[in-house]
Amino acid sequence: MHIPIRRPRAAAAAAALATALTLSACGGGEPGALGEPETPSEPVELRMTVWTADESHLALFQEIGDAYAEENPELVSGVTFETIPFEDYTTTLTTQLAGGNPPDLAWVLESYAPEFVSSGALADVRPVLESTEEYDVEDLIPSTLELWQDEDGLYAYPFSNSPFGVFVNTDQISAAGQENPADLVGSGEWTFDVARDIAAATAEDSGKQGLVVRDFDYQLWENLSTVWDGWGAAPWSEDGTQCTFTAPEMVEAMRWIHDATFDDGAMPGPGTTADFFAGDAAMTITQISRASALDGSFEWDLLPLPAGPAGQQNVIGQAGIGVFTQGENPDVAADFLAYFTSPANAEKLATYFPPPRASLLDAETLAAANPLLSEEQLQTVVVDGIEGAVTKPVHRNFAKLSETVRAELDAMWTEDADVAAVLDETCAVIQPLLEE
Numbered sequence: 106m107h108i109p110i111r112r113p114r115a116a117a118a119a120a121a122l123a124t125a126l127t128l129s130a131c132g133g134g135e136p137g138a139l140g141e142p143e144t145p146s147e148p149v150e151l152r153m154t155v156w157t158a159d160e161s162h163l164a165l166f167q168e169i170g171d172a173y174a175e176e177n178p179e180l181v182s183g184v185t186f187e188t189i190p191f192e193d194y195t196t197t198l199t200t201q202l203a204g205g206n207p208p209d210l211a212w213v214l215e216s217y218a219p220e221f222v223s224s225g226a227l228a229d230v231r232p233v234l235e236s237t238e239e240y241d242v243e244d245l246i247p248s249t250l251e252l253w254q255d256e257d258g259l260y261a262y263p264f265s266n267s268p269f270g271v272f273v274n275t276d277q278i279s280a281a282g283q284e285n286p287a288d289l290v291g292s293g294e295w296t297f298d299v300a301r302d303i304a305a306a307t308a309e310d311s312g313k314q315g316l317v318v319r320d321f322d323y324q325l326w327e328n329l330s331t332v333w334d335g336w337g338a339a340p341w342s343e344d345g346t347q348c349t350f351t352a353p354e355m356v357e358a359m360r361w362i363h364d365a366t367f368d369d370g371a372m373p374g375p376g377t378t379a380d381f382f383a384g385d386a387a388m389t390i391t392q393i394s395r396a397s398a399l400d401g402s403f404e405w406d407l408l409p410l411p412a413g414p415a416g417q418q419n420v421i422g423q424a425g426i427g428v429f430t431q432g433e434n435p436d437v438a439a440d441f442l443a444y445f446t447s448p449a450n451a452e453k454l455a456t457y458f459p460p461p462r463a464s465l466l467d468a469e470t471l472a473a474a475n476p477l478l479s480e481e482q483l484q485t486v487v488v489d490g491i492e493g494a495v496t497k498p499v500h501r502n503f504a505k506l507s508e509t510v511r512a513e514l515d516a517m518w519t520e521d522a523d524v525a526a527v528l529d530e531t532c533a534v535i536q537p538l539l540e541e
Contacts, residue, residue: 121229142436143225148182149434151441153210153426154198156191162187164340169453173444176420191320194400194414195504207429209438212262215423217253219501222260227318227427229258230439234311237443241464244448246491249461252499253425261425261526267392268490269331269410269420271300277387278303281310286388287406290485297361297411299333300388305371307387314379315371319391323375327497327507327515331390333358334495335413340510345500346539348532350510351525357518360524367520377520393420393487394457396477407482409490410501419494424458458485466491505538 123209140214144423151170157163163186170184187196195217213221221227230255237244253261283303289295304540321328333339336358339349342359349369373379373386381389382398389395390410399405407426410417426446427463428438444450451460459466475483500506513531517524 122397140227142180142440144179145434145437148178148180149437150182150433151184151189151210151438152208152391153184153212153260154187154192154194154201155212156189157394157455158188158190159394159397161293162394165453165456169230169414169445169450170441172504173441177440180385180440184441187374192324202429202431205221205426205431207431209432209434210426210428210442212264212424215252215425215496216499216503216507218425219499220503221427222253222255223501226258226429226431228427228430228435228439230262230442231257231258231259233436233443234259234262234438234446237440237447238441239448241448241462244462244464245463246463246466249423249491250318250343252423253427261427262442263420263423263461264426264451264454265394265424266461266491267394267422267459268487268494269390269408269422270390270486270490271388271390271408272381272395273388273408273519274381274384274403277307277311277313277384281307281387283307284410287292290408295333295408295411295417297413301361301365301371302368304387305365306367306369311387313384313539314377314386315388316365317381317386317389319372319381319389319395322378323515323518324511326511327392329350329362330497331410332362332413334418335411335415335418336361337413337415340436340498341500341535341539348536348539350528350531350535351536356528359528363517363522363524366518387411391458393478393483396475399477407451407478407486409485418502419490420492421496422489425498430460459491500539502538502541506535507540509535509538 134297134403166186174181174183183513195214198211226348234240249266250264251261252258253490275285278285283306286295286300286303289299300316308315318331333355336354338352338355338358341348353446362372364373379385382395384403393407410420420484426442428435428442448462448464451462452465452474455465466488468480468488471483472480472485510531512525513534514523517527
């Protein structure tokens with residue numbers, strides 16, 4: 106079954122991002138560093154956009170926001186957290202920016218970090234964080250800041266550094282007579298090939314699905330990096346100037362994904378929706394923040410990503426929180442950001458979002474905040490998973506690249522697709538965008 110690419114919305118998203126960042130950099134507040142907030146003539150209402158709709162996440166955010174308002178009644182009357190669906194998040198956010206209605210703060214997806222950071226749309230929050238009592242900027246792990254800084258400026262706080270792992274439904278796997286994947290991790294035999302074979306056999310036995318790359322859905326192709334990194338593949342060169350979809354490692358990885366889907370029955374095909382947390386699949390590749398969706402209806406485990414031909418690779422998804430210079434009160438917003446991400450609140454947020462603080466990234470501390478996960482799971486997937494991790498693909502022109510790659514890869518998701526030919530055409534089309 107062929108899934109059509111939503112091209113009109115795709116083109117609109119790229120155009121909206123470019124327009125919005127240009128406008129926000131030119132209008133509203135002045136780009137640059139922020140300092141001590143001036144007391145406004147009357148308390149202001151802060152608004153922060155997020156893409157989570159999870160009630161437990163939002164309740165924690167609101168608890169912190171309410172505490173800030175209570176402690177700073179002269180600055181704010183309240184803090185509102187506005188949920189925008191993930192699939193529409195960047196488009197909606199940039200439409201707000203272009204329309205002159207920016208939030209005060211916003212989550213920014215790592216893939217778009219270079220565009221937002223270089224645009225001048227975000228304020229430099231480093232001076233505020235450094236001057237906040239007991240904030241301890243030195244505790245922030247330098248590698249987590251790389252996407253969000255430019256020279257000496259820091260333009261967003263990387264509040265979530267969540268490694269991808271594999272949740273497994275051990276009830277389904279056991280019922281299918283398959284080996285426990287946790288035992289394979291211990292013996293060094295946890296590979297993508299083995300995961301594929303277990304997933305295919307379990308799906309055949311259960312009549313459900315095998316291995317799901319969550320949120321891919323034949324649209325968010327960048328989530329496949331959680332697989333192809335095991336082959337040492339990447340969509341473009343490290344400096345972002347050359348397309349590498351045609352590199353042997355990428356061709357081999359994409360053939361593996363194609364065959365696992367259409368030949369082996371290990372991965373759901375186009376048009377198939379399978380929610381692991383509803384019991385629809387044997388395994389899913391996703392982040393620990395999803396653990397809140399587990400309801401106890403089946404036994405499960407959480408494991409590191411399998412190894413590929415290039416060995417076991419760690420991949421993280423990052424979200425930064427930035428303050429928009431176009432907002433009406435960027436200095437107050439930056440002060441709230443320092444409060445929201447203080448050591449004490451970062452420890453609370455670690456329940457769902459691994460922080461960039463070295464002092465909090467140990468299994469014992471994380472286990473206290475994550476009762477669903479064991480210290481062993483947190484050590485192998487989170488603590489070890491952040492070590493030497495790479496992020497999903499990023500680029501200064503990602504808005505245009507994302508939609509164009511998605512459209513080109515659409516030709517791959519048929520049973521008789523020529524994988525190498527599709528990747529050749531993808532490179533031919535995106536190379537000019539990499540050079541812009």
